[in-house]
Amino acid sequence: xxxxxxxxxxxxxxxxxxxxxxxxxxxxxxxxxxxxxxxxxxxxxxxxxxxxxxxxxxxxxxxxxxxxxxxxxxxxxxxxxxxxxxxxxxxxxxxxxxxxxxxxxxxxxxxxxxxxxxxxxxxxxxxxxxxxxxxxxxxxxxxxxxxxxxxxxxxxxxxxxxxxxxxxxxxxxxxxxxxxxxxxxxxxxxxxxxxxxxxxxxxxxxxxxxxxxxxxxxxxxxxxxxxxxxxxxxxxxxxxxxxxxxxxxxxxxxxxxxxxxxxxxxxxxxxxxxxxxxxxxxxxxxxxxxxxxxx
Amino acid sequence: xxxxxxxxxxxxxxxxxxxxxxxxxxxxxxxxxxxxxxxxxxxxxxxxxxxxxxxxxxxxxxxxxxxxxxxxxxxxxxxxxxxxxxxxxxxxxxxxxxxxxxxxxxxxxxxxxxxxxxxxxxxxxxxxxxxxxxxxxxxxxxxxxxxxxxxxxxxxxxxxxxxxxxxxxxxxxxxxxxxxxxxxxxxxxxxxxxxxxxxxxxxxxxxxxxxxxxxxxxxxxxxxxxxxxxxxxxxxxxxxxxxxxxxxxxxxxxxxxxxxxxxxxxxxxxxxxxxxxxxxxxxxxxxxxxxxxxxxxxxxxxxxxxxx
Numbered sequence: 001x002x003x004x005x006x007x008x009x010x011x012x013x014x015x016x017x018x019x020x021x022x023x024x025x026x027x028x029x030x031x032x033x034x035x036x037x038x039x040x041x042x043x044x045x046x047x048x049x050x051x052x053x054x055x056x057x058x059x060x061x062x063x064x065x066x067x068x069x070x071x072x073x074x075x076x077x078x079x080x081x082x083x084x085x086x087x088x089x090x091x092x093x094x095x096x097x098x099x100x101x102x103x104x105x106x107x108x109x110x111x112x113x114x115x116x117x118x119x120x121x122x123x124x125x126x127x128x129x130x131x132x133x134x135x136x137x138x139x140x141x142x143x144x145x146x147x148x149x150x151x152x153x154x155x156x157x158x159x160x161x162x163x164x165x166x167x168x169x170x171x172x173x174x175x176x177x178x179x180x181x182x183x184x185x186x187x188x189x190x191x192x193x194x195x196x197x198x199x200x201x202x203x204x205x206x207x208x209x210x211x212x213x214x215x216x217x218x219x220x221x222x223x224x225x226x227x228x229x230x231x232x233x234x235x236x237x238x239x240x241x242x243x244x245x246x247x248x249x250x251x252x253x254x255x256x257x258x259x260x261x262x263x264x265x266x267x268x269x270x271x272x273x274x275x276x277x278x279x280x281x282x283x284x285x286x287x288x289x290x291x292x293x294x295x
Numbered sequence: 296x297x298x299x300x301x302x303x304x305x306x307x308x309x310x311x312x313x314x315x316x317x318x319x320x321x322x323x324x325x326x327x328x329x330x331x332x333x334x335x336x337x338x339x340x341x342x343x344x345x346x347x348x349x350x351x352x353x354x355x356x357x358x359x360x361x362x363x364x365x366x367x368x369x370x371x372x373x374x375x376x377x378x379x380x381x382x383x384x385x386x387x388x389x390x391x392x393x394x395x396x397x398x399x400x401x402x403x404x405x406x407x408x409x410x411x412x413x414x415x416x417x418x419x420x421x422x423x424x425x426x427x428x429x430x431x432x433x434x435x436x437x438x439x440x441x442x443x444x445x446x447x448x449x450x451x452x453x454x455x456x457x458x459x460x461x462x463x464x465x466x467x468x469x470x471x472x473x474x475x476x477x478x479x480x481x482x483x484x485x486x487x488x489x490x491x492x493x494x495x496x497x498x499x500x501x502x503x504x505x506x507x508x509x510x511x512x513x514x515x516x517x518x519x520x521x522x523x524x525x526x527x528x529x530x531x532x533x534x535x536x537x538x539x540x541x542x543x544x545x546x547x548x549x550x551x552x553x554x555x556x557x558x559x560x561x562x563x564x565x566x567x568x569x570x571x572x573x574x575x576x577x578x579x580x581x582x583x584x585x586x587x588x589x590x591x592x593x594x595x596x597x598x599x600x601x602x603x
Contacts, residue, residue, distance in 0.1 A: 007499035014412060017404035018421060021475075024468060025424045028431070028439060035442075082330030090327055100331065106591050107338050109522070110584070111529025113556050117563065117580050118341045121348065125568065142337055149334065173316040175323025196430070203432020206531040206556075210563060246434045247532050250441060259442070266435045273430045 029270070036267025039260045045268070048218070049245070049261070056257075058265050060216045063232055064133070064239040065202060068212065071137035071235060072201050076144050077194065083145070084152020089178055108146035112207040115143045119211035131238040136212025143207050144197055151193030155186035188287030192280045199276035203269055205243035213238035214248055242269055342584070349581025352378070352574040363578060369542040371562075371572035378575045382544045384582065386554040389459050390534060391527035394466035395474075399520045401467075402474030403509075409475075410482040411504055425479075429472035437536035440465035445537055454549030457539035462554070465533050470523035477519030481512040481601075514601040518594050525590035529583060531556035555579045 047057030087104075091097040119139030129135045159182045167177040183190075216239055219232045226233040240248070246265045249258045352358050358378050366379020405425070409417030444464050449456030485508060493503040509516070539551025540561055559576050566573040 003499050003502060007501040010501035010504070011412060014404045014408050017401050018408035018417075021401060021405050021428075021471065022421070022424050025428050028468075029427075031439060031443060032435065079330050079333060082327045083334050085323075086327035086331045090324060091331075100335065102591075102595075103335055103338050105594075106588065107334070107341075109525050109529075109587055109591055110341065111531065111556065111587065113529065113531040113559055114341070114345060114580050114583055114587075117559070117577070118344055120563070121344050122340065142341070145334060145337070171316075173320040173323075175320045176316065178323065199430050203430075203434070205432070205434045206560070209560065214564070243432055243434045246438055247536070250434075250438055250536055262438055263442075266438050269432055270435055273432060274427070277427060277430050 032263070032266050032270050035260075035263035036265075036270075039264035040267060044264055056261060058242060058245060058261070058268065060219050060232075061240055061242045061245040061265070062268065063219070064212075064216060065241040065243070067232070067235075068133055068136055068140070068208075068239065068241055069198055069202055071133060072140040072144065073194070073198060075137060075141045076148050076197075079141070080145055080148025081152050081190075084149045085156060085178055087149060088153045088156035089174065089182075104146045104149055107142075108150070110143075112143055112204060113209075115139055116207040116210045118142070119207065124211060129236065131211065131213030132236045133212055133239045134235045136208050136239065136241075137235070139207045139211040140201050140204060143204065144201055147197050147200070148194070151197065152186075152190055155189035155193065156182060158189060159185045188284060191287070192284040195276050195280035195283065199273045199280075202276065203243050203273055205241070205247050208241055208244050209247075212241060212244070214240055214244060216240045345577065345580050345584050348574065348577035349584075350578075352571070352578045356571040356574055358571075358575070358578075363575070367544065369558075371566075371575055376571055378571075378578075380555075380558075380575075380579060380582070382542050383553050383555045383558050383579060385544050386459065386462075386538065386552045387528055387556070387583075387586075389552075390462040390466055390538070390554060391524045393459065393463035394470055394527045395520050395524045397463060397467035398471045398474050398523060399516075402471050402519065402523075403478050403516060405471075405475045406478035406482050407504060407508075409479050411500065411508065425472045425475050428468070429476070433469065433530060433533040434536075436465050436469050437533035440533065440537040448549060452549050454547065455539070455551065456549065457537055457551055458545060458547070458549045459538070459552050460548040461537040462534045462552075465537055466527040466530060469530060469533065470527050473523040473526055474519040477522065478512075478516050481515030481519075482508065485512060514597045518597045518601070521590055521593050521597065525587060525594075528586055528590070529556065531560050535560050555583050559583075 044057045045062060046059040048059055049061070050056030087097070087100065091100065116139055119135055119142070123129050123135040123138045124131060129138075156178075163181055163185065164177060167181040168174070172180070217230055217237055219230060221232055224231060224233055226235070228234060230237075242265055246262050246269065249262050249265075352363065353360055363378050363380050364384070365381055366377065367381055368377045368379045369382060370377045405421060409421045440461060444461050445456040447456070448454075448458075448461055452460075489507055489511065490503055493507045494500075498506070534554055535557035538554060538557055540553050540557055541551035542553050542558065545552040559579055562572070563576055566576065
């Protein structure tokens with residue numbers, strides 16, 4: 001085989017493999033949407049699940065997932081922003097900073113099930129919060145924090161050096177420079193990254209099995225007092241999220257239509273994650289246009 | 296005003312500390328420092344708690360470390376209880392290695408396609424595909440594996456369809472985005488002169504790719520593969536759904552098996568804290584944690600070679 005034929009064969013093989021990947025994604029999305037979309041209805045999205053009968057919905061699970069996402073982000077964003085700003089602005093290059101960077105890297109590659117076990121031991125048992133949304137949010141914070149730190153660090157590193165130096169030269173303190181000059185410039189990148197991280201949190205299940213729990217009390221959607229045990233807003237009640245629900249009905253579901261429920265719930269989960277993805281993309285482009293005045 | 300600023304810098308006394316911009320600076324410093332301390336405290340707490348719980352199997356329950364790592368029989372509720380975790384360790388290693396073997400060529404080809412063959416279509420078309428694959432939650436992969444891959448394998452091969460191969464296929468799709476995006480970054484960062492030099496000498500594109508591009512970026516490509524393996528090693532639910540969860544070493548790829556993560560997922564909720572069974576599960580978690588450190592170490596070594 002001469003060099004030219006080899007070149008042609010290799011090109012075809014590589015294009016074929018790339019095509020396979022695209023087909024896998026299309027097949028995956030097609031399968032989930034095809035199986036699941038027919039099962040999605042307003043009733044399915046709002047009614048409570050049934051254990052043995054057919055016709056159960058995913059209402060409480062969907063609400064739990066969204067509420068947990070909000071709680072997690074309320075804890076993650078301030079912590080992640082602070083730590084990311086420290087890493088990019090205050091940390092002096094050297095051994096200490098390098099080891100902190102290693103810590104972030106290690107934390108981001110911890111298996112989520114180990115984070116879940118840690119949550120079970122520390123938040124649920126030792127701190128005595130019990131299986132609750134709050135324990136789940138803390139566990140997800142551990143899981144999400146390294147990502148948030150990295151997003152902030154990269155966004156801050158993308159701010160033009162001149163802007164920072166001009167602000168410092170005008171006599172502003174470093175913190176004022178960070179909050180009033182650098183953060184607004186870095187904000188589009190931070191928000192885009194945060195939306196993508198939110199999609200990851202929304203689909204996470206392994207870290208929640210032993211922290212937010214695998215069951216949900218009968219929620220009373222007319223009771224909005226956060227202290228009542230049946231109120232949807234109470235952060236100290238156990239809560240099964242959508243992703244955990246999919247896992248549970250696949251492994252121990254007794255309802256005769258468990259397969260359809262799993263398909264419908266998967267479709268809802270995937271659609272939400274897609275929404276997050278496209279939202280982040282659109283928002284990034286929108287902000288880019290706004291800040292750079294390009295079309 | 297200029298004078299006072301100079302004075303403030305020089306004296307650095309208590310009055311200087313009370314100046315609003317200095318106070319503001321301290322607020323920022325303390326706030327960010329507390330955040331980073333929380334981060335460090337978290338990782339130390341995770342390592343401490345998992346290690347102390349995981350080691351109590353050996354200290355309190357008197358199980359031999361060697362027996363746990365090499366024992367073939369896992370019978371935690373039996374009389375006497377036997378804790379041999381080798382089937383789980385074998386399951387974890389075989390699924391993640393096989394997944395990496397399937398995903399690495401695919402991922403590298405996708406990266407070559409995106410950077411060398413069709414950069415335009417690659418950026419516009421492949422990039423979103425890879426990002427979407429990365430965004431799909433793991434339980435959904437497990438669900439699709441259970442309802443597509445397992446029946447397919449059952450129809451083609453002997454056995455029930457569940458097992459190592461089903462787990463590896465699901466994991467391969469899951470780690471594909473990790474490998475592809477790191478490989479793409481590495482290939483795109485290659486200095487253009489190298490490739491142009493090769494073309495100028497009359498080499499074809501394929502000769503350039505596998506004589507010049509791939510050898511130069513090899514450490515970075517391996518970094519992607521190792522990171523993908525680390526993700527596959529720690530993945531719990533998707534694997535648990537398709538692997539069958541039988542606690543023994545399977546004789547074929549199509550026989551029910553178990554991984555470290557699937558064993559923890561299944562039994563942790565049913566055991567009481569402090570019992571030997573529960574502690575043994577924490578030991579499995581400790582093995583997972585140790586492997587994470589080893590993976591991170593390998594990645595560090597590869598990155599150092601890459602920078603040289």
